[in-house]
Amino acid sequence: MLTEVKNLIKIxxxxxxxxxxxxxxxxxxxxxxxxxxxxxxxxxxLVWVVMYSIKDNINGYTxxxxxxxxxxxxxTYGVSRAFFRGAYELSNKITDGKLDAFLVMPKNVLxxxxxxxxxxxxxxxxxxxxxxxxxxxxxxKFIVFTLLLILGGIVDVCSAIIYNSLAFWLGRVDSxxxxxxxxxxxxxxxxxxxxxxxxHILFYTFIPVAFIxxxxxxxxxxxxxTDLLILLGGSSxxxxxxxxxxxxxxxxxxxxxxxxxxx
Amino acid sequence: xxxxxxxxKTEFINSLQYVKSFIVGSLSLILIIYIYLxxxxxxxxxxxxxxxxxxxxxxIWYILFTxxxxxxxxxxxxxxxxxxxxxxGNIAYQMNKPYNYINYILSKTFADFTFKLLILLPAAxxxxxxxxxxxxxxxxxxxxxxxxxxxxxxxxNVLICISIGxxxxxxxxxxxxxxxxxxxxxxxxxxxxxxxxxxIIQPVLKYSPIFAMNYGPAKLFVDFNYDFLIKVLISQVIYxxxxxxxxxxxxxxxxxxxxxxxx
Numbered sequence: 001m002l003t004e005v006k007n008l009i010k011i012x013x014x015x016x017x018x019x020x021x022x023x024x025x026x027x028x029x030x031x032x033x034x035x036x037x038x039x040x041x042x043x044x045x046l047v048w049v050v051m052y053s054i055k056d057n058i059n060g061y062t063x064x065x066x067x068x069x070x071x072x073x074x075x076t077y078g079v080s081r082a083f084f085r086g087a088y089e090l091s092n093k094i095t096d097g098k099l100d101a102f103l104v105m106p107k108n109v110l111x112x113x114x115x116x117x118x119x120x121x122x123x124x125x126x127x128x129x130x131x132x133x134x135x136x137x138x139x140x141k142f143i144v145f146t147l148l149l150i151l152g153g154i155v156d157v158c159s160a161i162i163y164n165s166l167a168f169w170l171g172r173v174d175s176x177x178x179x180x181x182x183x184x185x186x187x188x189x190x191x192x193x194x195x196x197x198x199x200h201i202l203f204y205t206f207i208p209v210a211f212i213x214x215x216x217x218x219x220x221x222x223x224x225x226t227d228l229l230i231l232l233g234g235s236s237x238x239x240x241x242x243x244x245x246x247x248x249x250x251x252x253x254x255x256x257x258x259x260x261x262x263x
Numbered sequence: 264x265x266x267x268x269x270x271x272k273t274e275f276i277n278s279l280q281y282v283k284s285f286i287v288g289s290l291s292l293i294l295i296i297y298i299y300l301x302x303x304x305x306x307x308x309x310x311x312x313x314x315x316x317x318x319x320x321x322x323i324w325y326i327l328f329t330x331x332x333x334x335x336x337x338x339x340x341x342x343x344x345x346x347x348x349x350x351x352g353n354i355a356y357q358m359n360k361p362y363n364y365i366n367y368i369l370s371k372t373f374a375d376f377t378f379k380l381l382i383l384l385p386a387a388x389x390x391x392x393x394x395x396x397x398x399x400x401x402x403x404x405x406x407x408x409x410x411x412x413x414x415x416x417x418x419x420n421v422l423i424c425i426s427i428g429x430x431x432x433x434x435x436x437x438x439x440x441x442x443x444x445x446x447x448x449x450x451x452x453x454x455x456x457x458x459x460x461x462x463i464i465q466p467v468l469k470y471s472p473i474f475a476m477n478y479g480p481a482k483l484f485v486d487f488n489y490d491f492l493i494k495v496l497i498s499q500v501i502y503x504x505x506x507x508x509x510x511x512x513x514x515x516x517x518x519x520x521x522x523x524x525x526x
Binding site: 026028029032033035036037039040043044046047050051054055058059120172174175176178179182183186187190194195 | 283284285287288290291294295298301302304305306314434435436438439440442443446447449450451454455459460
């Protein structure tokens with residue numbers, strides 16, 4: 001069991017390393033993608049500058065809270081897209097029969113099909129740390145922030161796996177899956193306190209943005225054991241659910257006999 | 264002209280194949296309106312009060328109008344398609360066809376835009392009525408004229424997107440330029456009217472393409488008057504001519520540099 005996990009981590013690390021090396025072949029384009037993504041994200045701060053010029057507190061959120069909210073949202077987005085791009089394209093792989101290539105390999109199907117690198121997502125990741133720096137960085141905050149980003153990123157990936165796995169039962173669902181993953185990103189960049197109770201229930205269930213952004217934000221600002229338990233419990237459920245749904249769906253998968261060269 | 268009408272017609276019929284997918288994809292429009300409805304609800308402690316000259320109802324209708332136009336155009340796709348044409352050499356086949364490449368992209372994009380506007384605009388108007396009631400000082404002719412200026416403003420936007428896509432002749436990846444452009448337009452003019460920006464930059468913005476693209480048409484929609492209509496139309500005609508010339512110049516300079524290897 002332990003050897004299997006070790007092998008899984010090793011293959012994930014190697015695949016990601018080679019994918020990054022491939023993207024880095026054109027260094028100028030890679031750096032441009034990263035830098036422009038940082039600028040792209042920074043333009044959203046203007047929205048909040050305008051909002052806070054009208055009122056200095058939006059239902060408990062100060063400008064500093066918004067910076068941290070954006071830091072976590074951008075960081076979890078960065079972790080998920082920088083290393084697991086495949087999870088967001090999974091529904092196409094299912095409907096087009098592109099899982100065949102992963103099924104014949106002697107490694108974990110799910111992990112292999114969700115790996116993939118998005119160069120611009122490294123810009124999102126860097127931007128998260130820039131915001132942490134602006135809002136006031138300490139060694140403790142840096143460590144907690146990094147752990148929260150990794151966990152939040154994994155939950156984001158798992159929610160994408162769940163949405164995209166619907167393709168096993170419903171056929172082409174790329175638009176629906178894109179919309180649902182977009183909802184997670186969109187809700188995660190606005191204060192949760194402006195929404196009503198019904199929307200809060202959605203945040204803990206169908207659109208699990210609470211475990212990706214809002215609970216980590218509460219832990220970062222004011223650590224308490226209840227929030228930590230909620231985060232660990234909720235995240236574990238989503239991770240387990242993603243695996244169960246994917247493998248249940250995989251039993252229904254049929255090949256399209258697609259002939260493609262994977263280079 | 265006949266050939267471009269034919270391209271328009273063909274693309275329009277083609278768009279009809281993707282009605283379901285488009286409707287699911289448009290859920291994000293409802294979401295963004297819902298988020299801003301909640302956000303402005305907190306900022307307007309008194310719904311009758313004015314912030315920078317706009318009432319709560321006007322602000323929500325303003326965003327509803329600009330976001331609807333924005334959702335009908337996929338600028339990212341225009342840039343990506345042109346970049347792909349340039350990178351894979353497809354542009355060489357387009358060059359010797361009996362049409363102007365810029366006009367071809369314009370006709371194609373406008374067919375898609377018309378299809379989406381015919382679905383989204385009535386839906387947005389119904390949504391607005393359900394959420395916040397009537398358009399302030401409703402005037403049917405005024406609304407129709409505002410919608411026409413909205414269409415002309417979108418043409419300016421499309422021409423700018425084409426110019427950005429054509430930058431692929433000179434750089435590896437034009438997408439990052441589009442990210443910055445789209446975010447500037449989103450923050451200034453789409454989510455906030457120019458009056459919400461710092462006073463020092465307001466005069467510059469009123470002479471910028473933002474005035475012609477989204478601010479002018481949306482302001483007419485929520486607060487119609489003929490003097491303002493004339494100003495918006497003049498700026499739109501000027502910017503349409505300017506960007507049409509720029510787009511053609513970039514294209515001509517780009518095709519001189521083209522070097523396609525076999526195929």
